Amino acid sequence: MGTIAFVLQQTLIFFIPLLLVALGAMFSERGGVLNIGLEGIMIFGAFCGLLFINAFHGTITPQLLLILGLIVSMLGGMLFSLPHAFASITLKADQTISGTALNLFAPAFCIFTARVVQNVQQIGFKNDYRIDKVPILSNIPLIGEIFFQKTYLTTFIGIALFISSWIIINKSRFGLRLRASGENPHAVDSAGIDVIKMRYAGVLISGALGGLGGLVYVIPTTTTFSSTVSGYGFLALAVLIFGQWRPGRIALAALFFALMKTIAASYSGIPILSQLAIPDSIYKMIPYIATLLMLMITSKSSKSPSSAGIPYNKNDR
Numbered sequence: 001m002g003t004i005a006f007v008l009q010q011t012l013i014f015f016i017p018l019l020l021v022a023l024g025a026m027f028s029e030r031g032g033v034l035n036i037g038l039e040g041i042m043i044f045g046a047f048c049g050l051l052f053i054n055a056f057h058g059t060i061t062p063q064l065l066l067i068l069g070l071i072v073s074m075l076g077g078m079l080f081s082l083p084h085a086f087a088s089i090t091l092k093a094d095q096t097i098s099g100t101a102l103n104l105f106a107p108a109f110c111i112f113t114a115r116v117v118q119n120v121q122q123i124g125f126k127n128d129y130r131i132d133k134v135p136i137l138s139n140i141p142l143i144g145e146i147f148f149q150k151t152y153l154t155t156f157i158g159i160a161l162f163i164s165s166w167i168i169i170n171k172s173r174f175g176l177r178l179r180a181s182g183e184n185p186h187a188v189d190s191a192g193i194d195v196i197k198m199r200y201a202g203v204l205i206s207g208a209l210g211g212l213g214g215l216v217y218v219i220p221t222t223t224t225f226s227s228t229v230s231g232y233g234f235l236a237l238a239v240l241i242f243g244q245w246r247p248g249r250i251a252l253a254a255l256f257f258a259l260m261k262t263i264a265a266s267y268s269g270i271p272i273l274s275q276l277a278i279p280d281s282i283y284k285m286i287p288y289i290a291t292l293l294m295l296m297i298t299s300k301s302s303k304s305p306s307s308a309g310i311p312y313n314k315n316d317r
Contacts, residue, residue, distance in 0.1 A: 013220045014257075014258035015158075015254055015258035018236055020212055020216060021232065022240045023162065023250060024209030025236060025240045026240055027169070027178065027206050028202045029182065029308045030178055030202060031178045031202025032195075032199055032308055033089065034096060035210075036099035036234075038210050038233035040102035040107070041106070041210035041211055041233070042211070042213055042233050043106040043107055043227055043229055045076045045080070045212060045215055046229065048076030049073035049211075050123045050225050051117070051123070062128040066129045070154070075211070078207040078208045079207070082207070083098075083102075084207075085199070096309070121226065122225065124223060130151070132149065134148035162247065162251060178201070181193075181307075184306065185307055213236070214229055231288075238291045239254045240253075242256075242294050253294075260287040260290045
């Protein structure tokens, strides 16, 4: 049971940020705007959150500081996604190019700013945010070991946001209007609903969840941020496609890819794998090989929102 609990616990660390970022992309694309700038949004969100955490470290309790840092990351992600929304929706620019610009700009800006602020490009921080044991709940067999021992508050926040996202996209009036804006925006407009506002809302929600996912990814995995999230934004796009733009399927896809990432990162802690004479580089390639294979298998049956990536022009019919 120890090995199983270890693998599942490590999987959660990779699963939550991947789920959050993929859900963010879902909101944007369900509204009709492609967002391939997730990598840049994650980097910028993590950067803003860590600067805030470092500025106020030691002044308030660690968990409260983490919550405030997550909020700052969400605001940073929303701010960073705003130019993409403006270019894609208002200016009707190519959405792929606009998203690519975010990915190129974010690491350069964060490295430059970090050097200006602290003379080095890496942002170090002290990880005081791990919860060793949750009283009572940590004593539950297996479940307590996986979820309530050596855990992070971000795990429970991520699960809560997944449930909220499922309800919003499937059961709320806003979710219905957002989905309709990505499928048939002219019908939405004829019903008196502002398509532009709905698309802006989708992109901003995407930015908030992407920025949040950036900090959620960084906190448990390192204590030095070097303006990179190791391709996690692109992996989230694969999760979105594999999950068919639906929250439940996205969660299953994120769980699968998180397991692959766990094998790549923690194989030395898994007795069966550590005993195999397989080079370290092979394990590191596993998540990306799995991504390519799954996209090849599911690409023919993949069906994105009908108007995703198509600028909305009220006069076009």
